[in-house]
Amino acid sequence: MSVANPRLRLVNDSETAVEPVVRLRQLNRHFGKNHILRDLDLDIGKSEFIALLGRSGSGKTTLLKLLAGIDQADGGEFTAPANRTVVFQEPRLLPWKKVWENVALGLPGSEGRTRALQALEEVGLAHRVDAWPGTLSGGEAQRAALARALVREPELLLLDEPFASLDALTRIRMHGLVDALWRAHRPAVLIVTHDVDEALLLADRVLMLDQGRITLDEPVAAARPRTLADPQIQAQRTRLLARLGVTPKGEDRP
Amino acid sequence: MTSIVSSDSVARGSMGDPVRSLKRIASKLWNPRATSPLLLLLLWEIGARTGVIPPRVLAAPSAVVGTFMDMTLSGELPWHLGVSLLRVLAGLAIGVAVGAALALAAGLTRRGEVLVDPPLQMLRTLPLLALVPLFIVWFGIGEAPKIGLIALGALFPVYLNLFNGIRSVDAKLVEAARVFGLSRRELIRHVVLPGAAPGFLLGLRYALGVAWLCLVVAEQINAASGLGALVNSARDFLRTDVIVLCLLVYAGIGLAADSLVRALERRALAWRPSFLEN
Structure with missing residues (x-):
């Protein structure tokens, strides 16, 4: 794997060459006759x-569920860290527990609240720690879900289209937040998304899944912090969209 | 200057125009929906006083109030009421406990569902009150058949609603809780039971209503004490005032029980959006 940012390349090359966090070989998953993942x-x-x-239907969610340990593969080699966690598309907060209790859910020991409060402060939700989830806005709820994932200090953070149901402005803010959190905590992250822009703004590497196979695997070379105006990003965006079957007609973005 | 103006306006607001402020108080106290019931009550009273409604058909409201005072002061009404309440409480305690235990067994384990659910689904189709003769054969005519009938009546709504509540807990929340490393016990405690609580409370509300109905039937069949016994002896002596009084007590307790469960819901389900808006 190669990453253009020289600092990142150092980190990644030395670490992954020795031992990747996630290692899948010849992974398969069927549902009845449907072959969802093929020799991945x-x-x-x-x-x-x-x-x-x-x-x-390309198998993205199935792959994420396997990585999360919610689902089992039908064959192949599978290695993933035990300390992994997920932010789902819906916040999935327990409505009968206050925000901080949701974040502290399942944490061992008595310092659950302290750690929950720290995590909530980090995602900018310190003012809503004692609120009921039912009173949160969509963006706030997803911040709480991020805090709940972060507080576990995961080695692998899985994001399942976490911002798909947020409005455009909130989504931009959430991108900034995820980027900052990733730089602060350095977990390995896999984000499943429909949004090419989101992928290019956040990721080191973009994968494309089609009919259960990885059909594209390329680094995002643009320097961080990234903007969509970056010509390098623009070029990659057009290429990725074409691979996804979207022609550039009618696509004009400043 | 400013202080003079403001004190002047305060004085005018609180004391000026007594007629208008009286009207405002009256309009606050008076609910227009109370008009027709009060009018009916008035007609009833007039009818009774003029002899249009003879007392053996229906006693006058004022006579009912008088009887209420007499029987309360003599201790007769409180004693019968206490006996009835104890029966309902005993029956409810048994019925709710057994119903909840069966619902947990059926809701939380597959084997429990296979064992428990079919017979209960069959039994619940029986009209409850048709079991009364069998209960008398089994338990005689003491307290046991009365409490047993109330318990059985309360069991079904609790079982059905709690079982349904457990099974309709959002699978996505369960999945998320598993990802966050909750054990099965923690999952039940933090996710399944709180999620099923609204169903349980709904069942409890139905159970209270059914228990009260069963009490009426059970006591009127054979009882030496309790509200039903009071109604029975009043019937023998054509005392419609006592019968109407007992009906009012039944209604009042039904209302009180319902608002008790509602208060319980407000406390236990404070997180619900419908309560949050209030």
């Missing part, structure tokens, strides 16, 4: 940020 190979390096693109 994938390595995710320590602290690497990967975006997984693909059309609906």
